[in-house]
Amino acid sequence: MLRIFPGIASGFAGPGMASIDQQPAGRPDSGLAYVPVAWLVIVMALSAYGLFSSWRLIGDFSLPDSVFFLIYGGLTGGIVTILWGLYLLGLAFNRSARFPRHYTIWQVVIIVWLVVRQAYLLLAPDFVFSAEALAYTIAEIAIGLLCIYLLRRGTGAEAVYANPETERPPVLVSILAALLGIILGGAIGACAGFFAGSLIADATDMSCFEGACGFFAAFIGLAGLVIGAIAGGISAVWRVNRRKKVPVA
Incomplete structure (x- = not known):
């Protein structure tokens, strides 16, 4: 007669035995680990749009100093964002194990930049308060924090970006x-x-x-x-x- 051991029936697996309740090792819990890559592409696209829309203002020294500094700061930030983002995309395409950590650093820098820019817009005398601009900034920061959360340990991201150092x-x-x-x-x-x-x-x-x-x-x-x-x-x-x-x- 075939006996069913209580340990196996309850999902317990002894040495060398696979648990019937466990998922195969290395399988990600969901596809949410790809959301940061999509957001990275969107941020790069927004930065590129900002670069091309502000390009015609370069050399216009009739602008107030506060506007001048904001434009050149935005151009510098956009270039850094795009170049750094391209490097991160290289890591993501290869599913490098370094991607989550490097992306987190990039995203933290982006969030700090957004906070500094918004504070500058609120404090500089040549700008007026815009609820729409503030809402966009808050939304960008919220999405960035969500992406950092999705790449934390234990979410399955380490199974997606698992290629060793090469x-x-x-x-x-x-x-x-x-x-x-x-x-x-x-x-x-x-x-x-x-x-x-x-x-x-x-x-x-x-x-x-x-x-x-x-x-x-x-x-x-x-x-x-x-x-x-x-x-x-x-x-x-x-x-x-x-x-x-x-x-x-």
Whole structure:
């Protein structure tokens, strides 16, 4: 007669035996560990949009000092955010075990920057209070804190980003590849966008009064520039880091 031992029936597993109530080792609890990567891409896209929208103000020394400092601070922060983010994407694409820690550091820096920027906007005399801007800042900080929470130990993220330390291309190589990808992707995207905008303007018989059709084509070209730069940078980092790597002895 087949006997069922109480230990096994209750889900207890002895040495060398797998528990029937336990999940296989290494399986993540959910796909929430990928949310920080998606938020990283969104933050980089917002930074790229801020760079291109503020570019025309560079060299305009007629602006008040407070506005001038905010613009140049935003440009510097945007560049650092994009370059640092491209490095983090390289880690994420390879599911490196270093990604959660490096992402957490990046996210903490972003949150500190958001707090400092909002405090500057509230204290500087040349700016007025905006409830909408404050709400956006609070939402960004909340999402950032959520992403840090999702990458903490014990959430299954360590099973997703579990690749051990490996011989990787130097950080400088990834940065140079990202810059080249941004330049080439931006140039291709701008040309394609301007060409598409011109075709749309011609196909719709858009009025060229006071250069309306030209402004439309330029706007589409600017959108293509942003999209191409982001796609080119991400693609370049991925191609550099996707090669097979030899584990460090």
